[in-house]
Amino acid sequence: MADEKAGRFPDPHEYQVPPELEGWEEMYPSHYLFSDDRKEWESKQFWYLDKIHAPEPMPPLDQIFQEAWQISLSQYTTRVFCIPPAQGIAQRMVGCYMYICAIAPPPEEIIGEKAALFEKRVFYVFEHYEELWKKWLTKFKALGNEMAAVEVPKELPKFVPEDQVLPAPRGYYASYDLMTAFDKLANLMIKGWQYHFEMLNLTYLAYLMFGDVTRKLFPGISESAIGKMVAGAYVSMFKPEEELCRLARVARTSSIVSEVLKKEMPAQEKIAELDKTSEGKNWLQEFENAKDPWFYVSCGSGWFHHEGSWLTNLNIPFSYIKDYVERLERGETIERALDVINKQRDEIVAEYRNLIKTDDDRKAFDDAYKTIRTIYRYAEDHLFWVEHWLHTIWFSKIRELGKVLVDNRMLDRPDDIFMFNRYEVPEILTEVATGWALGVDIPLRGSYYKAKAKKRRDILEAAANWNPTPALGVPPEEVAEPFTIMLWGVTTDRVKEWLEGMGEVKGEDVSEVKGFASSAGVAEGPARVLRMLKDIVKLQPGEVLVCPSTNPSWAPVFTKITAAVTDIGGLTSHAAIVCREYGVPSVTGTGIATSVIKTGDIIRVDGDTGAVTIVKRA
Amino acid sequence: MELILNFNNVDKTSLPQVGGKNASLGEMIKAGIRVPPGFAVTTAAYQHFIAETGIGDAVFAHISDLDVNDVESLNKASAGIQELMRSSAMPEKINRAVRENYETLCRTCGTDTVPVAVRSSATAEDLPTASFAGQQDTYLWVLGADRVVERVKHCWASLFTPRAISYRVKNNFPHEKVLISVGVQKMVHSKAAGVLFTLNPTNGDPSKVVIEGSWGLGETVVSGSVTPDKFVVDKVIMEVSEKTISAKHIECVYNAGTGGVVEVDVAPDRQTRCCLDDREVMELVQMAKYIEEHYARPMDIEWAIDEDVTFPENVFIVQARPETVWSQKKKESVIGKKSGYQLLMEQAMKRIKIS
Numbered sequence: 001m002a003d004e005k006a007g008r009f010p011d012p013h014e015y016q017v018p019p020e021l022e023g024w025e026e027m028y029p030s031h032y033l034f035s036d037d038r039k040e041w042e043s044k045q046f047w048y049l050d051k052i053h054a055p056e057p058m059p060p061l062d063q064i065f066q067e068a069w070q071i072s073l074s075q076y077t078t079r080v081f082c083i084p085p086a087q088g089i090a091q092r093m094v095g096c097y098m099y100i101c102a103i104a105p106p107p108e109e110i111i112g113e114k115a116a117l118f119e120k121r122v123f124y125v126f127e128h129y130e131e132l133w134k135k136w137l138t139k140f141k142a143l144g145n146e147m148a149a150v151e152v153p154k155e156l157p158k159f160v161p162e163d164q165v166l167p168a169p170r171g172y173y174a175s176y177d178l179m180t181a182f183d184k185l186a187n188l189m190i191k192g193w194q195y196h197f198e199m200l201n202l203t204y205l206a207y208l209m210f211g212d213v214t215r216k217l218f219p220g221i222s223e224s225a226i227g228k229m230v231a232g233a234y235v236s237m238f239k240p241e242e243e244l245c246r247l248a249r250v251a252r253t254s255s256i257v258s259e260v261l262k263k264e265m266p267a268q269e270k271i272a273e274l275d276k277t278s279e280g281k282n283w284l285q286e287f288e289n290a291k292d293p294w295f296y297v298s299c300g301s302g303w304f305h306h307e308g309s310w311l312t313n314l315n316i317p318f319s320y321i322k323d324y325v326e327r328l329e330r331g332e333t334i335e336r337a338l339d340v341i342n343k344q345r346d347e348i349v350a351e352y353r354n355l356i357k358t359d360d361d362r363k364a365f366d367d368a369y370k371t372i373r374t375i376y377r378y379a380e381d382h383l384f385w386v387e388h389w390l391h392t393i394w395f396s397k398i399r400e401l402g403k404v405l406v407d408n409r410m411l412d413r414p415d416d417i418f419m420f421n422r423y424e425v426p427e428i429l430t431e432v433a434t435g436w437a438l439g440v441d442i443p444l445r446g447s448y449y450k451a452k453a454k455k456r457r458d459i460l461e462a463a464a465n466w467n468p469t470p471a472l473g474v475p476p477e478e479v480a481e482p483f484t485i486m487l488w489g490v491t492t493d494r495v496k497e498w499l500e501g502m503g504e505v506k507g508e509d510v511s512e513v514k515g516f517a518s519s520a521g522v523a524e525g526p527a528r529v530l531r532m533l534k535d536i537v538k539l540q541p542g543e544v545l546v547c548p549s550t551n552p553s554w555a556p557v558f559t560k561i562t563a564a565v566t567d568i569g570g571l572t573s574h575a576a577i578v579c580r581e582y583g584v585p586s587v588t589g590t591g592i593a594t595s596v597i598k599t600g601d602i603i604r605v606d607g608d609t610g611a612v613t614i615v616k617r618a
Numbered sequence: 619m620e621l622i623l624n625f626n627n628v629d630k631t632s633l634p635q636v637g638g639k640n641a642s643l644g645e646m647i648k649a650g651i652r653v654p655p656g657f658a659v660t661t662a663a664y665q666h667f668i669a670e671t672g673i674g675d676a677v678f679a680h681i682s683d684l685d686v687n688d689v690e691s692l693n694k695a696s697a698g699i700q701e702l703m704r705s706s707a708m709p710e711k712i713n714r715a716v717r718e719n720y721e722t723l724c725r726t727c728g729t730d731t732v733p734v735a736v737r738s739s740a741t742a743e744d745l746p747t748a749s750f751a752g753q754q755d756t757y758l759w760v761l762g763a764d765r766v767v768e769r770v771k772h773c774w775a776s777l778f779t780p781r782a783i784s785y786r787v788k789n790n791f792p793h794e795k796v797l798i799s800v801g802v803q804k805m806v807h808s809k810a811a812g813v814l815f816t817l818n819p820t821n822g823d824p825s826k827v828v829i830e831g832s833w834g835l836g837e838t839v840v841s842g843s844v845t846p847d848k849f850v851v852d853k854v855i856m857e858v859s860e861k862t863i864s865a866k867h868i869e870c871v872y873n874a875g876t877g878g879v880v881e882v883d884v885a886p887d888r889q890t891r892c893c894l895d896d897r898e899v900m901e902l903v904q905m906a907k908y909i910e911e912h913y914a915r916p917m918d919i920e921w922a923i924d925e926d927v928t929f930p931e932n933v934f935i936v937q938a939r940p941e942t943v944w945s946q947k948k949k950e951s952v953i954g955k956k957s958g959y960q961l962l963m964e965q966a967m968k969r970i971k972i973s
Contacts, residue, residue, distance in 0.1 A: 083966050105969065118966055123959050209965035216952050218825040220818055222859045225852055351854045355824040360951035364961065371958035478969040520857045522896065608858040
C-alpha cells in the first residue's frame with residue numbers, strides 16, 4: 001500500500017501482490033484481469049474487495065458463480081427492469097481475491113428511456129408477484145432436475161456397448177458424452193444464475209425505499225428495526241431444520257430407531273444399523289423422502305466447493321437429529337414457533353404505525369410496507385433454491401467428472417477439478433476423450449495437470465495468508481446501484497474506514513471490531529472460531545460463536561451459544577434472524593472477526609452497539 | 619373538606635384540592651405506576667391556616683399597593699409575609715393530621731423516621747405558561763414530624779416569594795385566588811436519577827425514549843450541573859440505539875451531618891461508570907411507554923433508582939408532565955400523498971452521495 005494517498009486507494013494497475021502468488025493470473029479467465037487495453041476506464045473506477053461472495057481466495061472453477069452473477073445482476077438493472085440511473089457491477093481478480101465496482105450512471109438520455117421502461121415493467125411484477133413466484137419456482141425446479149439428470153459417463157468403456165451400435169449405431173459415444181456433460185452443467189448453472197436475479201434487484205430497491213420512508217417518519221430508527229419489520233420466517237430457509245425436527249419426532253415413536261440415532265458413531269454406521277430392522281428401514285425411507293431438496297443445503301455459503309453440504313457430510317444432519325431426539329426425551333420443545341415470529345413482526349409494525357401522526361403519512365407507510373412485503377420473501381426464498389439446492393447438485397455432478405479424470409490418471413483426486421477454470425476443464429476432458437479415441441497405450445499429460453493443480457493449491461494457500469487492500473482506485477461521489485448500498489453497505493463511513501487502512505492493522509493488535517448490532521443484548525464468553533461447519537463438534541455450550549457466516553445448516557447451534565459474531569451478513573442475515581429469535585446477542589458483518597479473534601479469547605459482544613471487544617487474549 | 623389526602627386517594631380530578639404535582643402523582647399511582655408513597659396537605663388546609671391564624675388581612679396589606687418594579691419594596695413585602703407565615707403557629711387540627719399521616723407513612727416504609735421530600739403543588743400550575751411551575755419550594759430529605767410540619771409552612775410561605783408575587787401581578791392573577799397544596803412524599807434513596815422523554819427531544823422522533831441520568835439525586839441533571847449519561851431507546855423493538863457515558867463529576871446526596879442535601883465530588887473511577895444497568899434502562903422505558911399511553915400524549919418524566927430496594931421495585935417515577943415543545947408543533951405530513959409505486963420510482967431515481 002505504498003502509494004496510498006488521502007482520498008484514494010492504490011491504482012489497480014500498479015498494485016503488487018506478494019511474490020508467493022506468482023502465477024495466479026492464469027487461474028482465472030483473462031477478462032478478469034486488470035488490463036492495459038482498459039486502463040483508462042479501470043483507473044477511474046472504484047474497486048472494492050467483495051467479502052460477501054469472495055471472502056477467501058477463489059478456486060478457479062468456483063469462479064463460475066461470480067462470472068454468472070456479474071452478467072445476471074447487471075443485465076436486470078441495465079437491460080431488463082431498467083433501474084434508471086443504475087448500471088451494473090463489474091468484477092476483477094487480484095491475487096485470487098475478487099474486487100467489484102458499481103459502474104457510474106449512464107448519460108441522461110438513457111436514464112430517461114430507462115425510466116419509462118421501469119414504470120411499465122416493474123410495477124407489473126409487483127402486481128403479479130404471487131403468480132410470478134409460482135412460475136419461477138416451477139421453472140427453477142425443472143432446471144435443477146435437468147441438471148441432476150445430466151449423464152456423466154462413469155467410465156470410458158474398452159469398447160462401446162453393443163446396444164449403442166446394433167441394430168443402428170447411436171452415432172455419438174462416450175467421448176461426446178464426456179465433453180458435453182461439462183458444457184451442459186456449466187450452461188445450466190449460468191442459466192440458474194440468470195433466474196437468480198429475476199426479482200432480487202427489485203426486492204432490494206423496495207427494501208431501500210421502505211427504509212427511507214421509515215427514516216423520514218422516525219428519524220433515528222435503526223437498521224435492525226427496519227429489518228425486523230420486513231423480515232419473516234419463511235418456509236424455504238427454515239425447512240431443512242423443520243425436517244430434522246420432524247424426523248426426530250418420527251424416531252421417537254420407535255425406541256429401536258431412537259436408540260441407534262442417539263449413539264456416538266458415524267452416520268454411515270447408524271444407517272447400516274437402521275437398515276437391519278424394519279422400523280429402521282421405515283425411518284430411513286422418511287429420511288430419503290426429506291433429502292431432496294431439503295438436505296441439499298450447503299455447510300457454508302454455497303459459494304465454495306470445499307464447504308460441502310449435508311449430503312456430503314451426513315454426520316451433520318445426524319448429529320442434529322441425535323441432539324433433537326435427546327431434547328425430546330427431556331421433554332423440551334424443538335420446533336421453532338414460526339407463526340410466533342411472524343406475529344411478533346406484525347405487532348412491531350402496528351406499533352410503529354400507531355406512532356405516525358398524520359393520515360397521509362400513515363397511508364404512505366401502509367403502501368410502502370405493502371410494496372416491500374409483497375416481494376421481500378423472494379430475498380429469503382431464492383437463496384435456498386439457488387445457492388444451496390442448485391449449487392449442491394452442481395458440485396456433486398462436477399465431482400463425478402472429477403472422478404472420471406482421476407480414473408484416467410489426469411488428476412490425483414476428484415476435487416482437483418476445481419483447480420481449473422470453466423474454460424480449462426473442457427480442454428482436459430477433450431484430451432481424455434481424444435486419448436480414448438486414439439486407441440490403447442496413448443500417452444496423456446496427467447503429470448502436467450497434476451502439477452498444475454498442486455501449484456494452484458499452493459497459490460490459494462499463500463493467498464489465504466495475505467491481507468489484500470480493501471479497495472483500489474478512486475471512490476466515487478455517488479452510488480445508485482441498489483446492491484452496492486444494501487448488500488455491501490458502501491457508504492461514506494465505510495469508505496472512510498477502508499481508507500484508514502484496516503488492511504495494515506495486524507490481527508493481534510486489534511482489541512475491538514465493529515459490525516451491525518443485529519440482535520440486542522450483551523454477553524461475554526470464550527470465543528470459538530469456526531471457519532467450517534464440520535468443526536461444529538468442537539463447540540462447547542456457553543461459547544461465543546465466531547464464524548464467516550451462517551445459514552440454515554447452522555441453526556441447531558444457536559441453542560448452545562451465548563452470542564454470535566459473523567464476518568458477513570446484515571440485519572436480515574440468517575444469523576441475525578435466528579439470534580433475535582433465541583434472544584442471543586449478535587454482531588454481524590464485521591468483515592474481520594474470524595481473522596482477528598482466536599478461539600479461547602474472552603470476548604464481549606454488544607448487540608446494542610455492534611461492538612465486539614476482545615477482553616482477554618487466550 | 620379534607621385537610622390531608624393520601625396519594626392513593628387522589629387523581630387528576632383532585633387538582634383544586636391538591637394542586638397539579640400531587641394530582642399527577644395520584645393519577646400515576648392509580649394507573650399502577652411505581653411512585654413513592656406519600657400524602658397531600660390540601661388547599662383546604664392552607665385556607666384553614668390563613669383563616670385560623672387570622673393573618674390574611676396582614677398578608678394582603680403588604681402587597682395591596684405594591685409596585686413590583688420596585689425591587690426593594692418587593693423584597694421587603696415578600697420577606698414580611700414569609701416571616702409572618704412561618705412564625706404563625708400551625709393550627710392544631712392540621713398539625714395533628716400531618717403528624718398522623720407522617721407516622722403512618724413511616725410505618726408503611728418500616729422505619730421510625732422516613733426521609734421525605736416536602737414540595738409545594740400550586741393549583742395555578744396548569745396555566746398555559748409553564749414557567750409558573752417551580753416557583754415554589756422543594757425541601758429534600760426532611761426527617762421527623764416536627765421538621766415536616768415546619769417545611770409545610772415554608773412551602774405555604776413560598777407562595778409569596780418576590781418572583782411569585784411579581785409574576786401574579788404582571789399576569790393580573792389575583793393573589794387571593796392562588797391556593798397552594800403541599801406534597802409529602804417518601805424520599806427515594808437515589809443511587810441514580812434523572813429525566814426522560816417519551817420522544818426524542820432533539821428531532822421529535824416519536825419511536826424513541828430518551829433517558830438522561832446521573833449519580834445521586836436528579837437535581838444535577840435537571841439543573842444541568844453535570845453532563846448526564848444518555849440513552850436513546852427504540853420503544854417498539856426495545857433496543858438501545860445510542861448510549862453515551864459521560865464523566866459525571868459531581869452528585870447531590872443527603873448529608874447526615876448537616877441534615878441537608880449537598881453537592882459532592884464523584885470519585886474518578888465512578889465518574890465514567892454507567893449510572894444505570896441494562897435492566898433498569900428497560901424498566902424505565904416500559905414505564906415511560908405506559909405513562910405516555912395513560913396520558914395519551916408525549917410526556918416529560920423524572921425518575922429515580924432507590925439503592926435500598928432490589929430491582930425492579932427500585933425504579934421509581936417521581937414526576938410526570940406533558941412534553942411541551944414537539945407536542946405543540948403543527949402535525950404536518952413528512953412524506954405526502956404518495957403511493958408505494960411513486961415511492962419506488964423516487965427510490966429508483968436516487969443516487970446516494972458517498973464522498
